[in-house]
Amino acid sequence: MSEQVYRKLAEVLDTLPNGFPATPEGTEIKLLRRIFSPEEAELFGELKLHFETPEQVAERTGRPLEEVAGMLETMKEKGQVFGIDLGGIKVYRMMPWVFGIYEFQLPRMDRELAELSEEYGATFGEQFFSNSPQLMQVIPIESEIRPEHEALAYERVSNIIESSQSFMSFDCICKKEKGLMGEPCGKPVQVCTAYAPIPGIFDDHPYGKTMTKQEAYELLNKAEEAGLVHLTWNVKSGHYFICNCCGCCCGVLRGITDLGIEAAKVINSAYYAEIDPEACSVCGVCADERCQVNAIEEGDDAYRVVAEKCIGCGLCITTCPSDAISLVRKPEDLIIEPPQDEMDWYDRRAELRGVDISKYR
Numbered sequence: 001m002s003e004q005v006y007r008k009l010a011e012v013l014d015t016l017p018n019g020f021p022a023t024p025e026g027t028e029i030k031l032l033r034r035i036f037s038p039e040e041a042e043l044f045g046e047l048k049l050h051f052e053t054p055e056q057v058a059e060r061t062g063r064p065l066e067e068v069a070g071m072l073e074t075m076k077e078k079g080q081v082f083g084i085d086l087g088g089i090k091v092y093r094m095m096p097w098v099f100g101i102y103e104f105q106l107p108r109m110d111r112e113l114a115e116l117s118e119e120y121g122a123t124f125g126e127q128f129f130s131n132s133p134q135l136m137q138v139i140p141i142e143s144e145i146r147p148e149h150e151a152l153a154y155e156r157v158s159n160i161i162e163s164s165q166s167f168m169s170f171d172c173i174c175k176k177e178k179g180l181m182g183e184p185c186g187k188p189v190q191v192c193t194a195y196a197p198i199p200g201i202f203d204d205h206p207y208g209k210t211m212t213k214q215e216a217y218e219l220l221n222k223a224e225e226a227g228l229v230h231l232t233w234n235v236k237s238g239h240y241f242i243c244n245c246c247g248c249c250c251g252v253l254r255g256i257t258d259l260g261i262e263a264a265k266v267i268n269s270a271y272y273a274e275i276d277p278e279a280c281s282v283c284g285v286c287a288d289e290r291c292q293v294n295a296i297e298e299g300d301d302a303y304r305v306v307a308e309k310c311i312g313c314g315l316c317i318t319t320c321p322s323d324a325i326s327l328v329r330k331p332e333d334l335i336i337e338p339p340q341d342e343m344d345w346y347d348r349r350a351e352l353r354g355v356d357i358s359k360y361r
Contacts, residue, residue, distance in 0.1 A: 002038045003029070009041040016049070017349035017357060018096035018135070021127040027120045034113055035105065040075055043068075044094055047081065049346060049360045051091035077206070079104030084201070094360065098128070098251070099135060099233070099241075106173045107207045114180040121251065122259065129255045129266050131353050133339055136252050137268040139230040139242065140327055141314035145271075149329040154236045154338065155270060157220055163239075164195035167211040168202040169219055174249040183248075191223050191244040220244070227290050229253065229313040234268045238341045247292035256293045256309070263293060263309050270335045271312030271327050277302035279324035286316035286325060 006029050013020035022028055032041060046061045054069035061068070072092045076083035080101060083092040095101050105113060128135070142158060145151045153159045161167070172192045175185060193216060194208065202210050211219065220230065223244035231243045231252060243250070247257045255266040263269075273295075275286070280302035287296040287303055295309035296316060302324075305316075317325045329335075339345040350357045 002033075005038045005041045006032045006036070009036065009045055012045045013097050013101075015355050015357065016094075016096045016360065017346045017353060017355065018098055018100070019124070019127050019131070019353065020097045021123055023120065023123045025119075027116060027123070031113075031116050031120060034116060035078070035101065035108075036080060040071065040078075040080060043071055043075070044080060047092065047094035047360075049093060049343070049357070051084070051093045053089065053091055057092070079106070079108065086198075097124070102251075103173050106171060106176065109173060109176050109180065111180050114177040117177055118181060121254070125251070125255050125259050125261070129259070129261045131349060132265070133336070133345055133348055134234050134266060134268045136231040136243075137234040137338060138271075138311050138313050139232055140269075140271050140312055141224055141230070141318060144314040144317045144327045146327065146329075149271075149327075152236075152270075154239070157230060157242065160195055160232065160239045160242060161213060161216050161220075164197055164213075164216075165199045166196040166201040167213060167216040168194045168205060168208040169211055169216075170194070170208040172243065172245075172249070174245070174251050178249040185246050185248045187226050187228060187246050188222065188244075191219065191226075191228060193219060193242045193244070195240050195242070224315065224318065227292065227315055229292050229311065229315065231267070233342065233345070234338045235342060235345050236338050236340050245292070247294070250292075253292055256311075263295070263311055267311045268336055268338060269312040270330055271314070272307050272310040272330060273305045273312065273314070273316050273325055274328045275303055275305055276324045276326070277304070279322050281322040281324070283321060285319055285321070290316045290319055 009032055010020055010028050020028060054065060054072055058065040058068040075081045081092050082095050139157050142156055169190055170192050171189050175189045202208055228244035228246055231245050232239050245253050247253045255261045256263050282302060293309060293311055295306050296303055297306060314327050317327060339348050
């Protein structure tokens, strides 16, 4: 009976726009068994992609309110659902596998879960990166955007920070997973950040560290210095996180570095870097130390950027000793406009994947 419950949950997650493909070995079922009890798996399938109170869930599903309220709070604590306490009013919603359940396993990630996640990565990535819109967009280093290129609001780190009133940092689960597998990258770990327009929303968070606005800026500067790429949700509005990512650990960037998938299918970006061969001193810092996606190669007399591999993060520019690199905005016909918000993203991806999410709207 429990096997059937987990298979049903896997089908629900694969029906969501983000996907959750099956593997011949049943790795996806092993992951769900590791995270959900049968009772939790069953309730998850009855939730929605939008927030509901326990009262609304109980009334809609016919379940006892006390049971629903207790289970939803436990599931929130176990990183199975997304929940917020709005001053005594608690609301919850289902989450996809990525971005969602996987990332929320941070405090529970151990060697067993890391091995299962790593085993599942190739199958998941093959399906995930073959569909659009992309999950993430690059936010280039703001200081490197040329004055003649008017960056849109959602292309600026400062816009996300200035629109927020609560700030939090926490460990990167991708780096934690690789570390547990014996492959740490050596870059800073506590560099993932969350934001909210409501004051105090992260107070007493079980594993995050609250920050001031100034500390948020300082952390992002630290990430840039360490050679980490700023990634956020590929939408125009409603951003609530910025991940700071390396090519050796990040589940998204590894779609490029490990799976060999075309960069434009993995990441949305409006920029690319360009090297002036006359100014290049051939030091190799950009290729050897800064580029996280192997988009820079050595030429006969200078280094060059392979435009179709470049994600336009700007990391190579900040440490170029000869100021030979600049950030260039793509032609308008090559720029893909992100969905308006999270639900628009879900709707667009569901349509392109050919899945019906009306039941979960």
